[in-house]
């Protein structure tokens with residue numbers, strides 16, 4: 001459920017027509033609905049209401065300050081993977097004591113900054129990371145709270161590029177070896193073991209892999225308790241999928257119910273790190289048709305948004321719904337490949353889409369609120385898109401469109 005709906009055949013974000021946003025801010029442009037973000041965050045928070053819990057939004061999904069600010073005001077925690085994301089959370093008013101730090105390659109300076117501001121927990125992914133954090137915390141004279149991210153060897157049954165919980169993936173510590181690493185962590189002078197962390201992949205549409213992973217994590221927690229290592233929280237990661245076209249993923253309530261059932265009588269606080277399920281359907285990419293190009297093989301609609309703006313179709317062959325902003329029942333439909341101006345054959349936003357469009361028409365690529373702007377680039381020296389947040393009948397510019405000059409502002413010609 002989101003807040004992008006047609007009124008009188010015109011697509012609106014909450015109460016603002018998308019045509020008005022195109023006029024004011026141009027295209028391509030990301031548009032977010034604040035009410036949708038809030039609704040999705042609350043859905044997770046309510047689903048776990050009976051159990052001690054913290055919803056930590058995965059900042060990589062959408063790191064715009066207005067998005068983080070919206071969630072911070074609800075009391076959200078945040079899952080970060082870099083000091084850049086940490087500084088964004090702080091700049092947006094997020095509470096560092098609700099931040100967990102994930103990722104396989106944390107640098108010493110990133111660990112130092114996170115310790116200085118007092119984050120909630122480090123999710124460590126290797127013994128070498130443990131060595132480094134122990135040393136950095138020792139230098140600062142503080143104790144670092146840690147979880148180990150375990151790799152449970154569970155098949156998330158998602159696209160191989162966004163599957164993270166298989167033994168062959170780079171993520172986490174093999175769950176079979178985890179007990180020994182926990183003993184090592186517990187013996188370090190500058191580390192305090194607080195939890196177990198696990199994230200098996202993204203865009204999961206089935207609960208079974210989550211439950212499989214949870215069972216393995218719970219068994220590990222039992223073994224650690226026997227070894228005298230008390231676990232306070234379980235961080236179950238993110239990964240709950242959304243509906244892009246015809247998927248039918250479980251909702252947060254069903255996801256939480258399955259988890260809560262397994263946790264009855266267990267003392268652990270639950271942390272979760274949803275990204276896509278909060279932000280994905282809270283955003284669209286607005287783009288304009290530049291040209292229609294019929295060829296013998298295909299009809300192309302060349303639009304002003306491209307793979308540098310929205311990489312998911314090119315990278316994962318992801319299919320996101322693409323709809324006209326203005327419905328015109330008098331126009332004939334045609335099957336189009338929607339492609340951008342970038343010089344790559346892989347530059348497409350959608351293929352074989354039945355649409356009734358003309359040059360200059362506006363299109364909305366739905367489901368673009370997560371891994372949309374955050375994965376965008378300047379390839380082909382294209383300035384990155386503007387970002388707009390809608391709140392009721394107000395549209396706020398929350399990131400200016402980049403200028404061409406800014407693209408090479410940090411570059412130097414030879415002396």
Ligand SMILES: Cc1ncc(COP(=O)(O)O)c(C=O)c1O
Pocket residue numbers: 058061079102103199201202203237238239240273274275276277370
């Ligand atoms: C450690 C970690 N937590 C959370 C997420 C968020 O995942 P999603 O957006 O699928 O909920 C990711 C990305 O997959 C991740 O790597």
Ligand SMILES: N[C@@H](CCCC[NH3+])C(=O)O
Pocket residue numbers: 060162202203312370371375
């Ligand atoms: N970027 C991916 C998700 C990967 C999440 C990173 N752990 C996507 O768009 O689907």
